[in-house]
Amino acid sequence: MGAPRLLAGLDQAPRLDRVAHLTTHGQLPRYRPDELVDLAENIDLRGRGGAGFPFARKLRAVMRASEGRDTGTAVVVNASEGEPSCLKDKALLLHVPHLVLDGALLAAAAVGADDVVIGVTRPDVEQSLRAAVAERGPAGRQVRVQALPERFVTGESTSMVNGLNGGPTLPSGQKIRTSERGLGGMPTLFSNTETYAQLAVAARLGALDYRSVGLPSEPGTVMLTIAGSTVVEAPLGTSLAYVLELCGLDPGQGVLVGGYHGKWLDPGSARIADLSRGSLAAFDAVLGAGAVLPLPHDTCPAGEVAKVTRWMADETAGQCGPCFRGLPALADVVEDAVRGGGRSALETIEARMKVVRRRGACSHPDGTAAFVASALAAFPDEFRDHALGSGCGRRVVGALPLPKDETPEERLLVDWTLCRGHGLCVDILPDVVRLDADGYPSQASMPVPAQLRQKAQRAVRRCPALALRIQD
CATH class of the missing domain: 3.10.20.600 (Ubiquitin-like (UB roll))
Incomplete structure (x- = not known):
């Protein structure tokens, strides 16, 4: 869309190695610390990982925190994208990794950091970065690439720093600024992949040319x-x-x-x-x-939202009540409303959202509740029709992407030679079993979602005719 900056050169090669990178972008200029801060401030560079915090303020905070301390400083690149709807940072790291390294090393020089650590979660990204570091020869020794678990909360600053420090990759639950105490207890500059790539582009262009694209108030x-x-x-x-x-x-x-x-x-x-x-x-x-x-016209909005809400609940860090208990309960009641749980289900959704808001150890409960609240406001008729039983008649096509479930699918099987149509299975598993006009299960093999496995086991135990079993 216009002349590429971050993606420049990819019309010539699928991945820019060190030589192709320098041919495309040229050598990285040197900046004094105050010059780099001024540059970031002049172009209003902000974090591109979600919060949009001014990068110049981060630089200043690390510089101030390091004054009078002999602990040194560090730079961390958040190269995790735990959300399946996001691929932009992965694209940068797979195709133009040297641009990200340039920005991180430029920032490291400004704050006096000896180490640049890149937290990754994907094997292909790790391989691309390690290759880029090797291509730099001795200059790449300052950079360390470290693999972390691929989870939604991995990218939270205290979570990633904990993981890089050798602890669990989970949010600390404390109001700790990484600029004051981060990697190894040192003042740490923490930002995401695109932010460092934008810094590298701006350093080469200068503030005036960088501002030639975009808005006067929001350049680039x-x-x-x-x-x-x-x-x-x-x-x-x-x-x-x-x-x-x-x-x-x-x-x-x-x-x-x-x-x-x-x-x-x-x-x-x-x-x-x-x-x-x-x-x-x-x-x-x-x-x-x-x-x-x-969201395309051929999918069910309520069903799409319910699936994402369940995935977000499953991504809980498990450290606080609002996340560990509140989000699964919210997912339960959203699914209940979509299945026809009545007006009471819609009212319970509101109650569940209030319980988790502003009480979590990190922003995950708030963000998930906000997602559900926004969906209820955007699709009120859809949720009402589903809750009251009429629904929309559309299937869920997966327009809101989620990771593929690697868990082997379990199925509930019916032995027709034993089944006598008692109907207890549909009472226990109404979301799995449907009865035909004669009162027998309408299918001999039915998929069992992971969250309903215990109920399926109970249905098997309760069947008077011993006609049910679970198969992987």
Whole structure:
């Protein structure tokens, strides 16, 4: 979308090695610490991992925290994307890894850090980065690549730092700023992949040329993941509808902006919104990690939201009540409403959201509750119709992407030679078993979701005719 910056050179090669990178971008200029802070401030560089915190303030905070201390400083690159709707950082790390390394090493020089540590969760990303570090020869010895568990909460700053320090990759639950105490207890500059890549581009262009693209108030480009599959680089201020059109899409029933902790825009709002903080703020939305998910007309909004809510509940860190108990309970009641749980189910959703808000050890409970609240506001008729039993008649096509379940599927099998139609199985497992007109199970083999396995085992034990069994 216009001349590429972060993705420059990829029309010539699928991955820029060190030589191709230097041919495309040139040598990295040197900056004094104050010059780099001024550059980041001049272009209003902000974190591209979700929070949008000003990068210049992060630099200053680490510099201040290191004054008078002999512990040294560190730089951490958050190269994890635990949300399946986001691919932009993976694209950078797989195709232009040296741009990310340039930005991280530039920042390390500014804050006086001896170490740059990159936390990764994907084997292909780890391999690409290790190859890039090796291509730099002795200059790459300052960089360490460390694999961490692939989970939604891995990218939270205290969670990643804990993992890099050798502990569990879980949020600390304490209000600890990594700029004061991070890697090895040192003041640590923590930011995500795209942020460092943008810094490397800005360092080469200078503030004036960097600001030639985008908006005066929000210069530069932004990386986006469209519909969970297409990665684009667009100038800030570009029309959201135009980006979707170039990707062969339209707003459909609505557009989720900012990923699974984001906000739903109705089709009308999506057609007039621009890709900028100012424009999206008018709709109480943010770009977050750059995920843009249009919901096509042929899928069930309530069913899509229920599946994501369950996945978010399963991604709990398990450290606090709102996350460990509150989110699974919220997922239960959302699924209950989608299955026809009545008005009481819709009312219970509101109650469950109140229980988890502003009480978690990290932002995961708040973000998940906000996702559900936004969906209820965007699709009130869909949720009401489902709760009251009529539903929408559409299947769930997976427009909101989730990881593939690697768990072997279990099925509930019926032995017709033994079944006598007692019907206890449908009383215990109404979400799995359906009866035909004669009162017998309508299928001989039925998939059992993982969360219903215990109920399926109970149905097997309770069957008077011993006609049921579970098979992997």
